[in-house]
Amino acid sequence: MRSPIPDYLAEALRSVQADHSGATADYIPELAHADPDRLAAALCTVDGHIYSAGDAAAEFSIQSISKPFVYALALADRGFDAVLEKVNVEPSGNAFNEMSVEPDTGRPLNPMINAGAIAMHSLVGPPGATPEQRVDRVADGLSAFAGRRLHVDEAVSRSEMSHAYRNRALANMLRAYDIIADDPLVAVAGYTRQCSLLVTAEDLAVMAGTLANRGVNPLTGRPVVSAAVVRQTLSVMATCGMYDGAGDWMTRVGVPAKSGVAGGLIGALPGQAGIATFSPRLDRHGNSVRGVNLFTRFTADMGMHVMEVPPHAPSVIRSRRVLGEGDREVTLVSLQGDLRFAAAERVVREFQEHPPQQHRVAISLRRVFSVDAVARRMVLEAVRRLSLDGHEVYLLDPDEVLPDPDPGTGGRVRVLTRLADLLGG
Structure with missing residues (x-):
């Protein structure tokens, strides 16, 4: 064409x-x-x-x-x-x-x-x-x-x-x-x-x-x-x-x-x-x-004008599900789009307003295209605080949109590339 x-x-x-x-x-x-x-x-x-x-x-x-x-x-x-x-x-x-x-x-x-x-x-x-x-x-x-x-x-x-x-x-x-x-x-x-x-x-x-x-x-x-x-x-x-x-x-x-x-x-x-x-x-x-x-x-x-604000994009949180059974249950929060401050704030607020009941918590970045510096810090701080609250935290990141994640003092995170790894491990 x-x-x-x-x-x-x-x-x-x-x-x-x-x-x-x-x-x-x-x-x-x-x-x-x-x-x-x-x-x-x-x-x-x-x-x-x-x-x-x-x-x-x-x-x-x-x-x-x-x-x-x-x-x-x-x-x-x-x-x-x-x-x-x-x-x-x-x-x-x-x-x-x-x-x-x-x-x-x-x-x-x-x-x-x-x-x-x-x-x-x-x-x-x-x-x-x-x-x-x-x-x-x-x-x-x-x-x-x-x-x-x-x-x-x-x-x-x-x-x-x-x-x-x-x-x-x-x-x-x-x-x-x-x-x-x-x-x-x-x-x-x-x-x-x-x-x-x-x-x-x-x-x-x-x-x-x-x-x-x-x-x-x-x-x-x-x-x-x-x-x-x-x-x-x-x-x-x-x-x-x-x-x-x-x-x-x-x-x-x-x-x-x-x-x-x-x-x-x-x-x-x-x-x-x-x-x-x-x-x-x-x-x-x-x-x-x-x-x-x-x-x-x-x-x-x-529509090139830099002040022309685009329509509100779909929510950064695509879905929230509980998968697995028994002690393998995991709260999976799937994100989407480009993560900047406003999107990262919505992710942090999700965990604040709806604290996960499962021990294991996973954040999926499979549909995330990019993460800027501010969003990176906010997401990793959310990971750190979930860790301090006693959760076992995972990042599902097959495309490495968030490389070398370091949540900081007291934070722990494990990076996976497949959903099967999360459910099977």
Whole structure:
């Protein structure tokens, strides 16, 4: 069977193709000459399947879409506190190239505006890294996000650098406040090369998919950054990624996103997919006109808004039965679905409100797909307390969704893979 998703993407592209509003980024000559009719969309699932339509293999410079990924690299390399000391995480409400800094410290308001992004570039790599090493770290890191080697478009880099007067002014201000230690011209040159890396819409979908997949590249299976770094990065994308249009974007589209003045646009839907579009005509905020329209449609059609709460799922407790006879009787509580805080609370409450009467108690995880860190602690604490109450506790966990269970002091648990083992032993 042919998947309907490429057909859907192609139809979505056709629906915006007649919109010729907006213009290419004329302040950068190489971008001003871009083909304004280029149009693409791509989607990468968290298990590594890519769907695309239109000019999805056409290369263009990544521009400001590099910002969240370099921010993630800086967090990974220097730590949260060191990065926050140099760049804040507050929405600016201003355009991407405004001098949005704290008046007393000179600290840029967030890493998604140019002032913050220039500072971020200076924080990648270990302390004391040379400018060349930082450029290499950025190229290597963004290539890891994309799952293939990315290269700089030298023509775009030269074109941008020859017209980077405002970025040079920003860098001089950052240097005056000791936000960066480099020569301002060197800092801008490194940041410009970062923005000149060539990508395709499919590359961007994979990069966004890596963020959606807790920092693990869906194609290569290799971790790029930690889940904690991803959470921070997506949070800043949600509040600051679309500049002075961020509030409107989050209410209408509701997906952590980032745009670039070459016409790229990405969105990362945690746990589901990375999405990218490409269309060079920009609106007054510097965002792709047709890209914004496409994402608005995707949200409406596919329920992508992160604040769109799904219907209440079936109870985490699938069943509760008493099996066996005599001293082999066991209370079997079967769980289902994904276990997070709310689900784990319901499991704990089940044992609180209905204490097992049997000596043996078993918790079946055969229909559980995943257990997050909080749910893990809560379930194991329930196991520990059941043990302290005198119960013999078992986990039926054939797929090891709860590996190496340690209930802690006073807790005891035996892991089984088959129900027969429970009834026969």
